[in-house]
Amino acid sequence: MKICIKCQLPKENDQFYPNRGHRDGLQSYCKPCDNAKTKLWQETNHDKANAIQARYRRTHLEEIRVRGRRASSVWHHTNREKILPKMRQRAKLYRKQHIEVMRAKNRLYRISHPDKRRDGHEIRRARIKNSPIVEKVDRQAIYERDNGKCHLCKRRVSRRTFTLDHLIPLSRNGNHVSQNLAVAHRSCNEQRGAGYIPAQLRLLP
Numbered sequence: 631m632k633i634c635i636k637c638q639l640p641k642e643n644d645q646f647y648p649n650r651g652h653r654d655g656l657q658s659y660c661k662p663c664d665n666a667k668t669k670l671w672q673e674t675n676h677d678k679a680n681a682i683q684a685r686y687r688r689t690h691l692e693e694i695r696v697r698g699r700r701a702s703s704v705w706h707h708t709n710r711e712k713i714l715p716k717m718r719q720r721a722k723l724y725r726k727q728h729i730e731v732m733r734a735k736n737r738l739y740r741i742s743h744p745d746k747r748r749d750g751h752e753i754r755r756a757r758i759k760n761s762p763i764v765e766k767v768d769r770q771a772i773y774e775r776d777n778g779k780c781h782l783c784k785r786r787v788s789r790r791t792f793t794l795d796h797l798i799p800l801s802r803n804g805n806h807v808s809q810n811l812a813v814a815h816r817s818c819n820e821q822r823g824a825g826y827i828p829a830q831l832r833l834l835p
């Protein structure tokens with residue numbers, strides 16, 4: 631606790647800038663008073679203030695850049711809700727103005743990440759069905775685990791066309807997690823529907 635000699639108010643120590651020249655290591659003015667004083671000085675000493683600022687900028691390039699980036703990221707984080715619609719709008723506009731670029735990008739992404747696309751689709755579907763636990767699952771790992779065999783008809787299914795079947799269906803509050811997923815032919819999967827729960831429930835964590 632310390633009393634500001636300008637506004638005469640007692641304030642916590644963190645309300646004072648440091649000043650190594652002072653015995654307590656703090657400025658005599660509190661931060662708001664100090665800022666006001668600095669501002670007033672800058673306003674009455676325009677040229678000097680500009681010169682000082684310009685010199686500071688020249689000699690602290692990296693520091694300023696880092697601080698700016700950090701401040702901007704903090705600002706974006708705290709104002710997320712407020713700026714989200716604007717950001718979405720801007721992204722939309724960008725996509726509109728760069729249709730060909732976006733198309734090429736998407737095409738490339740789809741080709742190089744066939745599983746990712748399916749994952750996203752499945753996760754969205756699980757979320758829509760209010761599955762209690764929705765995790766990102768590794769399709770290929772499940773395929774390996776199930777030895778590339780359909781859990782319904784027990785026959786082989788190709789790595790290219792296999793689907794993942796929820797042992798406890800999403801419609802019965804099944805989780806979208808690897809323990810609740812098994813490899814299945816698309817046709818077997820569709821035939822099974824959400825009607826019954828297979829006997830070989832090897833899950834149940």
Ligand SMILES: [Zn+2]
Nearest residue numbers: 634637660663
């Ligand atoms: Zn003060």
Ligand SMILES: [Zn+2]
Nearest residue numbers: 780783815818
């Ligand atoms: Zn099958």
